[in-house]
Amino acid sequence: MRIVNEAKALIKENIRDYGMFIALFAIMITFNILTNGMFMSSRNVSNLLDSAGYIAVLAVGMTLVIVIRHIDLSVGYIAGFLGAVAAILLMQQGWSVFLVIPVILILGIVIGLFNGLLIAQLGIPAFVATLAAMLIFRGALLQVTAGTGTIIVQDPFFNAIGNGFIPSVMEINSLHLTTLLIGLIAILFFIYGEVKTRIDRIKYNFEVVSVPIFVLKLIFISLIIGYITYILAGYNGFSWTVIIVLLITMIYHFITSKTVLGRQIYAVGSNPEAAHLSGINVKKVTYIVMGSMSMLAALSGIMYTARLQSATTTAGMLFELDAIAAAYVGGVSSAGGVGKVTGAIIGAIVMASLTNGMNLMGVGISYQYMIRGGVLAGAVIFDVITRKRGK
Numbered sequence: 001m002r003i004v005n006e007a008k009a010l011i012k013e014n015i016r017d018y019g020m021f022i023a024l025f026a027i028m029i030t031f032n033i034l035t036n037g038m039f040m041s042s043r044n045v046s047n048l049l050d051s052a053g054y055i056a057v058l059a060v061g062m063t064l065v066i067v068i069r070h071i072d073l074s075v076g077y078i079a080g081f082l083g084a085v086a087a088i089l090l091m092q093q094g095w096s097v098f099l100v101i102p103v104i105l106i107l108g109i110v111i112g113l114f115n116g117l118l119i120a121q122l123g124i125p126a127f128v129a130t131l132a133a134m135l136i137f138r139g140a141l142l143q144v145t146a147g148t149g150t151i152i153v154q155d156p157f158f159n160a161i162g163n164g165f166i167p168s169v170m171e172i173n174s175l176h177l178t179t180l181l182i183g184l185i186a187i188l189f190f191i192y193g194e195v196k197t198r199i200d201r202i203k204y205n206f207e208v209v210s211v212p213i214f215v216l217k218l219i220f221i222s223l224i225i226g227y228i229t230y231i232l233a234g235y236n237g238f239s240w241t242v243i244i245v246l247l248i249t250m251i252y253h254f255i256t257s258k259t260v261l262g263r264q265i266y267a268v269g270s271n272p273e274a275a276h277l278s279g280i281n282v283k284k285v286t287y288i289v290m291g292s293m294s295m296l297a298a299l300s301g302i303m304y305t306a307r308l309q310s311a312t313t314t315a316g317m318l319f320e321l322d323a324i325a326a327a328y329v330g331g332v333s334s335a336g337g338v339g340k341v342t343g344a345i346i347g348a349i350v351m352a353s354l355t356n357g358m359n360l361m362g363v364g365i366s367y368q369y370m371i372r373g374g375v376l377a378g379a380v381i382f383d384v385i386t387r388k389r390g391k
Contacts, residue, residue, distance in 0.1 A: 112297075
């Protein structure tokens with residue numbers, strides 16, 4: 001009984017962190033029941049994660065932008081435009097895919113730094129600066145696709161980014177062995193990281209949960225990782241899209257939680273004036289975050305173009321709103337200073353799960369938009385309520 005009470009208290013105190021996982025678990029169970037098991041089938045889970053990939057990448061960058069109290073409305077059409085440029089360089093200019101990808105990412109950084117210049121140096125509100133950029137790149141996308149409308153991409157290496165799967169050394173009972181090994185390694189790294197963090201907190205006399213609750217947490221999350229891995233191993237294994245999302249998540253999680261830059265980003269978001277007075281270069285942080293955002297937009301454009309195997313005039317439409325929704329559902333605070341990249345990934349999967357589950361159930365598109373809007377409103381209301389309670 002003591003363990004149950006402690007678990008309830010832990011969840012209540014950390015509801016912002018755990019709430020999204022509870023919501024995702026509830027959504028998956030509900031849709032799996034309503035679709036007679038179709039929702040959690042190997043093929044559907046694989047397709048769901050692939051369809052969420054390019055939005056998840058955007059959501060990671062958008063989380064950091066919102067954390068420093070800004071917004072970026074341009075990322076959707078930056079993604080669409082740079083995806084189209086990648087297609088042109090590949091198919092019309094004959095560039096190698098191994099040259100195109102770094103060039104597109106660098107272009108994304110340059111665009112983001114220009115947005116950062118407008119915001120940090122000239123003092124233009126981020127909403128206005130990125131709205132202008134959105135219109136510019138919307139027009140640029142129409143211009144580069146003019147005449148053809150659609151640019152077909154036939155490069156197998158490029159298209160594998162959005163449609164390919166990692167190779168398997170062998171299969172065991174029709175299960176993808178490489179995927180199972182990656183899942184096992186992920187579980188071991190997770191356990192190692194949690195144990196190390198607990199030891200460090202105890203070393204510096206920080207409060208930690210009891211051993212039974214800690215072990216329960218390790219077992220619960222390890223089972224989730226293992227189960228998802230097992231499902232994906234039953235259908236071609238991990239896709240390259242999932243691998244890219246995992247790498248981005250690990251890199252940005254490390255940056256935000258283990259580096260000086262990460263602490264500066266959250267300090268700027270919590271109180272820009274105090275951060276400036278403490279010696280943090282707020283303008284530099286803004287440049288880095290905006291440059292990072294547009295680089296991830298470029299990567300998202302590559303992933304989306306590769307998934308469709310073509311660049312279209314409508315690429316990037318509403319991407320920015322999906323990314324913002326995923327970030328808020330994932331726990332980022334509208335007041336700034338609060339938000340995790342892991343939460344952004346969960347938020348993207350939550351939104352993708354809603355769409356996927358409703359499609360499987362045959363829910364009309366009009367109702368889908370209303371339900372997704374309600375979920376977003378609920379996430380923001382939840383943020384406001386939890387912040388008021390924390391005061």
